[in-house]
Every structure is written in structure tokens, then in C-alpha cells.
Amino acid sequence: MYRAGRSVANRYLVLYYFPRSDESAPSNAATSSRIGFSVSKRLGSAVDRNRVKRSLREASRLSEARIQGGFDVVLIAREPMTELLDRGGAGAVEEKVLEVFRKASLLAPQEEQRPS
RNA sequence: AGGGCAGCCCGGGUAGCCGCGGAGAGGUGUCGGCCCAAGGGUCGGGACGCUCUUCGAGGAAAGUCCGGACACCGCAGAGCAAGGUGUUGGAUAACGUCCAACAGGGGAAACCCUCGGGAAAGUGCCACAGAAAAUACACAGCACGCCAGGGUGGUCAGCCACCCCGGUUGCGAAGGUGAAAUGGUGCGGUAAGAGCGCACCGGCGUCGUGGUGACACGGCGGCCUGGCAAACCCCACCUGGUGCAAGGCCGAAUAGGGAGGCGCUCGAGGGCUGCUCGUCCGAUGCCUCCGGGUUGGCUGCUAGAGACGCGUGGUAACGCGAGUCCCAGAUGGAUGGCUACCCUAGACAGAAUCCGGCUUACAGGGCUGCUGACGUG
RNA sequence: GCCCCCAUCGUCUAGUGGCCUAGGACAUCGCCCUUUCAAGGCGACGGCGGGGAUUCGAAUUCCCCUGGGGGCA
Numbered sequence: 001m002y003r004a005g006r007s008v009a010n011r012y013l014v015l016y017y018f019p020r021s022d023e024s025a026p027s028n029a030a031t032s033s034r035i036g037f038s039v040s041k042r043l044g045s046a047v048d049r050n051r052v053k054r055s056l057r058e059a060s061r062l063s064e065a066r067i068q069g070g071f072d073v074v075l076i077a078r079e080p081m082t083e084l085l086d087r088g089g090a091g092a093v094e095e096k097v098l099e100v101f102r103k104a105s106l107l108a109p110q111e112e113q114r115p116s
Numbered sequence: 117a118g119g120g121c122a123g124c125c126c127g128g129g130u131a132g133c134c135g136c137g138g139a140g141a142g143g144u145g146u147c148g149g150c151c152c153a154a155g156g157g158u159c160g161g162g163a164c165g166c167u168c169u170u171c172g173a174g175g176a177a178a179g180u181c182c183g184g185a186c187a188c189c190g191c192a193g194a195g196c197a198a199g200g201u202g203u204u205g206g207a208u209a210a211c212g213u214c215c216a217a218c219a220g221g222g223g224a225a226a227c228c229c230u231c232g233g234g235a236a237a238g239u240g241c242c243a244c245a246g247a248a249a250a251u252a253c254a255c256a257g258c259a260c261g262c263c264a265g266g267g268u269g270g271u272c273a274g275c276c277a278c279c280c281c282g283g284u285u286g287c288g289a290a291g292g293u294g295a296a297a298u299g300g301u302g303c304g305g306u307a308a309g310a311g312c313g314c315a316c317c318g319g320c321g322u323c324g325u326g327g328u329g330a331c332a333c334g335g336c337g338g339c340c341u342g343g344c345a346a347a348c349c350c351c352a353c354c355u356g357g358u359g360c361a362a363g364g365c366c367g368a369a370u371a372g373g374g375a376g377g378c379g380c381u382c383g384a385g386g387g388c389u390g391c392u393c394g395u396c397c398g399a400u401g402c403c404u405c406c407g408g409g410u411u412g413g414c415u416g417c418u419a420g421a422g423a424c425g426c427g428u429g430g431u432a433a434c435g436c437g438a439g440u441c442c443c444a445g446a447u448g449g450a451u452g453g454c455u456a457c458c459c460u461a462g463a464c465a466g467a468a469u470c471c472g473g474c475u476u477a478c479a480g481g482g483c484u485g486c487u488g489a490c491g492u493g
Numbered sequence: 494g495c496c497c498c499c500a501u502c503g504u505c506u507a508g509u510g511g512c513c514u515a516g517g518a519c520a521u522c523g524c525c526c527u528u529u530c531a532a533g534g535c536g537a538c539g540g541c542g543g544g545g546a547u548u549c550g551a552a553u554u555c556c557c558c559u560g561g562g563g564g565c566a
Contacts, residue, residue, distance in 0.1 A: 036448070037448080038448085045178095045465075045466090046177095046178090046465085046466050047464095047465055047466055049466095050451095050452095050466065051452095054136095054451090054452050054453085055452085055453085057135095057136090057452080058135080058452060058453055059453095061134090061135065061136095061453090062134095062135095062453080090452095090453060090454090
């Protein structure tokens, strides 16, 4: 992933993505993308890291239908993420997740035109 | 009643929708096996889903500071080394933990605090200051009792009085130094002094009584000896090492490749113990370096020194008995999001083999018992 | 998860109970030297990660925290 994939980022997140080349999933566009989350110890204690990971996982679940299928994705949280979660809550996290997926052009085309 | 002290407990709640992990059940999806007249039928519950039921972080899950269980290590045997503990008695699987008692200290009391063996086994240290830091001697000093000498005065002289120096004898720490000074205070005593004597206090030894014991109380004796062992050490007791990434099973992949060294029963080398001995293993074998491959699955994995209330023994820690219950097991690592209402407006913080403790962090709240200084009635 | 190690001026370090009010080098600042800069000389600034305990006395010994670093499939 890190060697061959491409990456985009904003202040709170880094996103690595790579098209799936898996024999068990032949119809790439039909299956939804796999998303992994990476939260390092720099972000705080175990409780803080779990909170960040859960908010990222919830944001990805709520917007799963809008994300283009057929990719492996890794989302890495950066240090200001804990402050964003404390201040803005889950809504702000979801907004930033969508922003970074839009930068990578991984949002489905029909969803792209709808102003959210 | 405020306050104080001790012990125990709780750690947001309720409802709805969506979502995550485990277990169990179902068999209308898919998958797999078998049969087939090609429509399907049947079996399975192994895999992926689906439906239903049920469970789903903590009092510290934390720090990893101790103690165990469990597992492995060519059975762990002996000695040394190393490390740990340290009043007494008990509890316990065990402990450096807990309970009770003792000693010392604090508080008016309830109660609280204390790593609390040995300094006459030995070695070492005690800076600066001070005569001296552990040994009672020297130096400085006091007394001028005794001896010898000198000087002055009185006296004819002997001799007497005073002074000086030296020796001898006796003396012990006042002034002062220091964190600490050779038992303390007072009185007597003396040339000057000193437990030299006496009284009280403190310490030591010994005897008696009480107590399992630490120790306490009382009698008698005599006055001999600072501190530091979280300095080395001595004594008593304890410890084999490594840790679930321990360990077991299955599968996949690569090249049983290259260089160097040692050795084949008189033996290289080998312990996941630092050394010695003992013991054991050991032959196209072992060690070091270079180079290459795999970063899969199952198991260990949660029913236990288990939880709950009851009875019972014990001052207590805790033990015993019968009853009821099953209460997380993830493996990129599961508890969340949204909405509504209520309250005291939610702190510290997330299981990773398990358990008993310790330590550290913590918003707030509840219950029980005890105490009575001060203030109010 | 389990097991180890370390912490002294801004940086690298010495110091193993009292001689430490902690020494040295580089860096910074000031003065001298030089026409000026560098080098050199003199001087200044600046530190024992935090708390408690033992001791008369702790950077040093013991305990608890804090912050770094490493190893184990």
C-alpha cells in the first residue's frame, strides 16, 4: 500500500488508496472498498485513540454508499484529529473524511454532483 | 446538628432507530458432497450470509513494583557468587501483602504514623570547626598535695610567708567548637576534682512474676563501652532460568546455497544460570558470518485460589458448610452514532494467559460505626 | 502484551556521600588584540527531570511518578 499506492491529505487525515487486484473479488467496481484505520500513539492514550478510531469508522460507515468501490484504502489520523473531535464532534470528522475522499476522486460520480 | 476519625459501596439512568464482537438455535439464500429422466431431489451445518435469543471493559482494566498458577528449557543435585526480606504471633497457594499485638512518636478523643534484627565478630567513614570524632593518651589547661631549685620579705640564723620554673602525683571536659563530646539534674565532698557519695530520672546486667512471644512490672547489683549497616558486612529465612511473542499442531515458500573454524568415542560442541564440580545430550555433527524464503490458520483461551447471598468458627485477616448462578474472549484487535426525557450535568480512564496484592490517577454521590476539644441549644 | 536500559548547562560529557556555591569542551554575550574578519587571550551567562525517605549532610543511597530509547513472533 505505502510503496505502490497513491496518497492525498488534509490537516487531519492522510489517505492511501490502491485498486484491488484480488482474484476472490473479480467484479471490482461492484464490491465496496476495504478501509483500514491507523491511529498512532502520538494521538494520546488508549481511550483517546479508540475514540478517534470509532469516529472514523462510523463516518466511513455512514458514507459507504457514496464511496467508489474496488479499492483498498488506509486512513491515517494526524495529531490535530483529537482536538477536532473534541470541538466539532462526529459531524466534523465525517466532513473531513468526505473531503479527503473527494480530493482522491473516490466519491461515486452520481453523488459528486449532489451538493451536500 | 456542624466538625473530626475509620470502614464499605456506587462510578449517569430510561426509551427508540442504525451499527460492532462472542455463544447458542433455525435451515426459506449461497457454497460443498451424492443421485438424476436435467425440472430438481437429498445430505451436511464445514465456509460466507440471513432470522431469532442471549452476553459484551475497570475500580483502578494503568504502572509492571512484588507474589503465585500454568508452560517450556539435555529433571533443575551440591557449593560459591548474586539478589531479596528483616520487632513478635498469626492468615494465606504465596508474598515485600493483610490482621492482631509490642515498642517509639502525634492527637482532647475516636484514631493515626514508623524498612522497627545485630554497632562488646571484624573493616571502614564521621567534611568544616574543635584539644579530642572513639582510644583514652598526647597538646593546651586546672590543683599546688609531694620533691628539687631560684627569688623577695621577716628574722642573727634555723625557720616561716608569698611568688616563679621544672618534675611527680591527681584531675577530667567547665568556657568554647560541632549534627553528635565519655550518662543527665541537684546537693554533698575535695588541694583541685571526678558516680567519689546521696536523691530522682535514663541505660545495662541479673533474679522473680505475667505472657506462645516481642515485651511489661517489681527486687537486687554496680556504673563499663557515641553515630552511620537505604557503608562493606554478620545472623536468620527465601529465590534454578525464561516468560502465553511461553508452548503445541497444520499449511505455504525458498537454494538442504556460499565462506571460515572445530571435531568423530582418549570426543568438537552444547544449559533461556555468573563460576566450579557433578549429571545429561552428542557425529556427513556443531559454531560464526554472508546470502535467500515465510510474515498464514488452529490451539493455549478462559468454570476460576470464581461470583452472590445464608449459616457457622475466629478479636481480626481468614477458614468451613450447604445452596444458587455462569459473568468479555478480540487477533489491525470488538461497547459506537443519532434522537427524546430526567438528575446531583457525568472524573480518572479501555480487557489481551489468569489470579492475590502494592503503588499511582480520579468529578461527584451514598451507607454504617465511633468520638465530643471548640461553638449552638 | 512481556522484558530491559537511560536521564547533569543550548549540545557532548566528568563527577560513586562532605574538598561541589557541580568541573571541562563547543556554542552565546562583553572586552582586548587586528585596518576589518577569523584564530588567540580574559571575563560573564547558564545545569543535577519531579516528589518523598535514609543521613548531621544526597547529583551520588532507597521508594514512587514523569519523559525518552531498545529487544522478543
